[in-house]
Amino acid sequence: MSSGDLFLLVPGAPLLSGVIWLVVGVALLYLARSGAHQAIASASRLLHHACKLAARSILLAEQRLKQRNNEVLLAAGREAAERIIEREFERIDASVRRDLAEYPALQRQMSDAITRLEQDYHASSEVPPEPPAWAKVVDAVAKIAPKEPVVGEILEDIHDSMVRAQRTAIEQYRNDNSKRHRILSRMMPLWRKVARVLGEMDKRVTRLLERSTAIDRHMASYEDILNRSPRAERMLSSSSLTQFFIAGAVLAVAIGGAIINFHLIARPMQEMVGGSSYIMGYKAANIAALVIILVEVAMGLFLMESLRITRLFPIIAALDDRLRVRMAWVAFLFLLALASIEAGLAFMREKLSQDDASLVASLVGGQGEAAAVAANVWITTAAQMGMGFILPFALTFVAIPLESFVHSSRTVVGLVAQGLLRTLAFLLRLSGNIFRHGGNMLIRVYDLIIFLPLWVETYLQRRRRTTTESVLATEESS
Amino acid sequence: MKRLSLWLTAVVALLLSACSDETSRSRGVYMLLDTSGTYTKELDKAQQIINFVLAKLEPGDSFAVARIKTGSFSEKDIIARVTFDGQPSRANQQKRQFREEIDKFVAGVKPSAYTDITGGLLQSIEYLDEKNPGRKTVLIFSDMKEELAAGYVREAIPLQMQGYEVVALNVSKLRSDNIDPREYSDRLAYWRQRIEAGGGSWRVLNDLERLEALFLD
Numbered sequence: 071m072s073s074g075d076l077f078l079l080v081p082g083a084p085l086l087s088g089v090i091w092l093v094v095g096v097a098l099l100y101l102a103r104s105g106a107h108q109a110i111a112s113a114s115r116l117l118h119h120a121c122k123l124a125a126r127s128i129l130l131a132e133q134r135l136k137q138r139n140n141e142v143l144l145a146a147g148r149e150a151a152e153r154i155i156e157r158e159f160e161r162i163d164a165s166v167r168r169d170l171a172e173y174p175a176l177q178r179q180m181s182d183a184i185t186r187l188e189q190d191y192h193a194s195s196e197v198p199p200e201p202p203a204w205a206k207v208v209d210a211v212a213k214i215a216p217k218e219p220v221v222g223e224i225l226e227d228i229h230d231s232m233v234r235a236q237r238t239a240i241e242q243y244r245n246d247n248s249k250r251h252r253i254l255s256r257m258m259p260l261w262r263k264v265a266r267v268l269g270e271m272d273k274r275v276t277r278l279l280e281r282s283t284a285i286d287r288h289m290a291s292y293e294d295i296l297n298r299s300p301r302a303e304r305m306l307s308s309s310s311l312t313q314f315f316i317a318g319a320v321l322a323v324a325i326g327g328a329i330i331n332f333h334l335i336a337r338p339m340q341e342m343v344g345g346s347s348y349i350m351g352y353k354a355a356n357i358a359a360l361v362i363i364l365v366e367v368a369m370g371l372f373l374m375e376s377l378r379i380t381r382l383f384p385i386i387a388a389l390d391d392r393l394r395v396r397m398a399w400v401a402f403l404f405l406l407a408l409a410s411i412e413a414g415l416a417f418m419r420e421k422l423s424q425d426d427a428s429l430v431a432s433l434v435g436g437q438g439e440a441a442a443v444a445a446n447v448w449i450t451t452a453a454q455m456g457m458g459f460i461l462p463f464a465l466t467f468v469a470i471p472l473e474s475f476v477h478s479s480r481t482v483v484g485l486v487a488q489g490l491l492r493t494l495a496f497l498l499r500l501s502g503n504i505f506r507h508g509g510n511m512l513i514r515v516y517d518l519i520i521f522l523p524l525w526v527e528t529y530l531q532r533r534r535r536t537t538t539e540s541v542l543a544t545e546e547s548s
Numbered sequence: 549m550k551r552l553s554l555w556l557t558a559v560v561a562l563l564l565s566a567c568s569d570e571t572s573r574s575r576g577v578y579m580l581l582d583t584s585g586t587y588t589k590e591l592d593k594a595q596q597i598i599n600f601v602l603a604k605l606e607p608g609d610s611f612a613v614a615r616i617k618t619g620s621f622s623e624k625d626i627i628a629r630v631t632f633d634g635q636p637s638r639a640n641q642q643k644r645q646f647r648e649e650i651d652k653f654v655a656g657v658k659p660s661a662y663t664d665i666t667g668g669l670l671q672s673i674e675y676l677d678e679k680n681p682g683r684k685t686v687l688i689f690s691d692m693k694e695e696l697a698a699g700y701v702r703e704a705i706p707l708q709m710q711g712y713e714v715v716a717l718n719v720s721k722l723r724s725d726n727i728d729p730r731e732y733s734d735r736l737a738y739w740r741q742r743i744e745a746g747g748g749s750w751r752v753l754n755d756l757e758r759l760e761a762l763f764l765d
Binding site: 337340347348421429434 | 574603607608632635636639640643
C-alpha cells in the first residue's frame with residue numbers, strides 16, 4: 071500500500087477523492103480563517119519587528135564602529151602629524167645648532183671686517199695740501215715798490231722757491247693718492263667678504279623661515295585633527311586607503327623577492343639539513359631556508375626600528391639612545407652575516423647544479439654539452455652570489471611598507487566592516503518589509519483558497535440583511 | 549610554568565614525530581634484468597633505463613638492480629643496491645658509483661639457461677619491504693616468459709604486493725608470439741592477474757621514449 075493510497079477515500083476514484091479532500095480542506099480552512107489570519111499577521115509582525123530591531127542594532131553597531139574607526143584614524147593621523155612636526159623641529163634644531171652656532175664667529179668676522187674697513191677708510195681720507203705761505207709774502211713784497219730791482223729779484227727767488235715747493239707738493243700728493251688707492255684696493259676683498267657673510271646669513275635665515283612655514287602648515291593640519299574637523303577625517307581616510315594599496319603593492323614586490331631568495335637557498339640547504347627529512351609534511355631544507363629569510367626580515371625590522379625609521383615596536387623606540395644604536399649595530403652585523411651565508415649558499419647552489427648537470431650528462435652521454443654550458447657558468451655564479459648577498463639587505467626595507475600596511479589596514483578593515491554591517495542592516499530591513507507584506511499577501515491568498523465559502527457567507531449575510539430590512543420596512547409601513 | 553613546560557614538550561614531541569616520516573615520502577625502485585638467452589643483447593637498453601632512473605631518483609630514495617636467472621630468489625643476484633644519502637652531492641657520487649657497477653656487470657654478463665621471474669619478484673618484495681619507502685616500484689626488463697628449472701616451485705606462491713607498482717619494460721615478442729599473438733597477450737594477462745591478485749598495480753611500457761611516465765605521480 072503506497073502513501074498515495076492513504077489519501078484515496080473512494081477506491082478507484084482518485085478524482086472524487088481529491089474533490090472530497092478539497093472540500094474538507096476548504097471547509098477546515100474556512101473554519102480556521104479567523105485564527106489563521108491572526109496567526110499569519112502576528113507571525114509576520116513578529117518577524118518584521120525582529121528584523122527591524124536587528125537592523126537597528128546593526129546600524130548602531132555600525133555607528134559605533136564608525137566612531138571607533140574615526141578615533142583610530144584621527145589617533146593615527148595625530149601620531150603621524152606629531153611625528154612629522156617632531157622631525158621638523160629636530161631639523162630646525164639641527165639647523166639652528168649648525169647655522170646659528172656659527173653666528174658669534176660670523177659676527178666677529180663681520181665686526182673685524184668693519185673695523186678694518188673703518189681704519190682703511192680713515193687711512194684713505196684726503197688731507198688737503200697746506201696753502202703755501204709764500205703767497206702772503208709775495209703779496210706784501212708786491213706792495214712795496216714796483217720799480218725796485220731788488221723786489222724783482224726777491225720775487226724771482228720767491229717764484230723759484232714756489233715752483234720747487236709746488237713740485238714737491240705734487241709729488242707728495244701723488245704718493246699719498248697712490249697710497250690711498252692701495253688702501254682702497256685692499257678694502258675690496260673685505261667688502262666681498264662682508265657681502266658673502268651677509269648672503270650666507272640671509273640664506274640660513276631664509277631656510278629657517280621655510281622650515282617654520284612648513285611647521286605652520288603641519289601645525290594647521292594637526293590642529294584640524296585635534297578639532298576632529300571633517301576635512302581632516304576625509305583627508306586621513308583617503309590617505310590611509312592610498313597608503314594601504316601602495317604598501318600592499320610594495321609588499322607584493324617584496325614577497326616576490328623573498329620567493330626568489332627562497333629558491334636561491336632552498337636547494338643548497340639540503341646539503342646542510344639533508345634532502346630527505348621532513349617536518350610536518352614539508353622538507354626540512356625548505357623550512358630551514360624559510361626560517362633564514364624570516365630571520366632576515368626580523369633583523370631588518372629591528373634595524374629599521376633601531377634607526378627610528380619605523381615605529382612598530384614602541385619598546386625599541388623608547389630605548390636609551392646608546393642601547394638603541396648598539397642594537398642597530400647588532401642587527402646590521404646579523405644581517406651582514408646572514409647575507410654572507412646566503413652568498414655562500416648561492417655559490418653552493420651553482421656547484422650542485424653543475425654537479426647535477428655533469429651527472430645527467432654522463433648518464434645520458436652528453437658530456438660535450440655540459441662542458442659548453444660550464445664555459446660561461448661564472449656569470450651565473452657571480453649573479454647568484456650577488457643576489458644572495460643583496461636580497462637580505464633589500465628585504466630590510468620591507469619594514470617601511472609593512473608599517474604603513476599594518477597602520478592603514480586598521481582603517482581599511484574598519485571601513486570594510488562598516489560596509490558589511492551597513493549591507494547586513496539593509497538586508498535585514500528588506501527582509502522585515504518582505505515579511506510584513508508577505509504576511510498580508512498570505513492572508514489574501516488564504517482567502518482566495520476559501521473564496522467559495524466566503525462568497526456563500528457574504529451572499530447569506532446580504533440576503534439576511536435584505537430580509538431584515540424588508541421586515542423592518544413592513545413593520546414601519548403597518 | 550609547569551603547564552608551559554608540558555606544552556613545550558608536546559610541541560617538541562610533535563615536531564620529532566613529524567620529522568620521522570622520512571621513509572614515507574621516499575621512493576624505492578627495484579629493477580629486474582632478464583639475462584636469459586638472447587635477452588642479454590638487449591641489456592644496453594636496460595642500461596639506458598637504469599641511467600634514466602638514476603637521474604630521476606632523489607636523496608633518500610633506494611634503488612636496486614638484480615638479475616633474473618635460473619633461481620633468482622637470492623640476494624646474490626642483486627647486482628647493485630643503494631639508498632641515496634640526504635646530501636645531494638653525496639647522492640650524486642653514489643649514483644656515479646652505481647652506474648660503474650652496472651657497466652661492469654653488463655660488460656661481463658653471461659646468459660642464463662632459465663628465467664625465474666617469480667623468484668626475482670619475491671626477492672624485490674623482500675628488499676623493498678625492508679626499506680619501506682613511500683612508493684614501491686618494481687621494474688621488470690624481460691620478455692615475461694618464465695622458464696623454471698626442474699624442481700623449482702613458483703606457481704603456487706602468492707605474491708604479496710599491496711602498494712606495489714609493477715612495470716614491465718621492453719617486453720619483446722618471441723618467435724612463437726609472431727606465430728600465435730595470443731601467446732603474447734596471454735603471457736601479459738597472466739602476469740597482470742598475478743600482480744593484481746597480490747594487491748599490486750600492473751602496467752607495460754614498451755616505448756622507451758616514454759620513460760618519463762615511470763615518474764609521473
